[in-house]
Amino acid sequence: MKKMFFLSAMFICSIAVCLAATVSLNGSWYGTLKTDDGTEYPLQYNFKVDGDKLTGTAKGPHGDLPILDGKVNGNDFSFSVTLEKMYLEHSGKIYPDSISLNIEAGDNKAHTVLKRGDN
Template sequence: MKTVFFSLILSIASLVAMAQNPIDGNWKGSRETPNGTFEVNYTFKVEGDKLTGTWKTQFGEAKIEEGKVEGKKISYSISFNDRKMSYTGELVSEKELVVKSERGEMKLAKQ
């Protein structure tokens, strides 16, 4: 009986550890600029309260730096072309994430 109970507890703990954070994954967004449409693709990975991943645009790619997760809220920075940009964001639903920077707000859709 103890072996069955221990196996059950171990199985449940494994499932909880493998549960994916809804912020994990690929996200896509765009916004209009004076120079045309700016499209961005993110790949986010959450491990505990740490956020990592990549940012890709038609101009290049950068790694997510200083990434943090607090519940549904995220913050991170991106260094690109000798410039560092800071972002904050919030998970609105399982399929929508809104990120903000000094350049404005962008809605991201989960891919």
């Protein structure tokens, strides 16, 4: 009986720790994308998570662009954005203080880190 109680308590505690480790992606995130030629582009994303669905906007030079096909799986997420005629695929991982973000457009790939903020 004591062994079953102990195992149940351990299971419940491990679930609580896993849930506490999940960081919210909701809100505004900022960073800079640096190209090979040294050009820097400011980035701003506004995310909203509902279950495993990710929506929101990416701020571009022509205004806010909608996030398309957004998905969240634990601390991993993915979405796409269409900028003019360019399809940009994004995939990332959220950490307590930052987001690691990979961006692909055709054969071009870039990586950046975003920080939560109120810029």
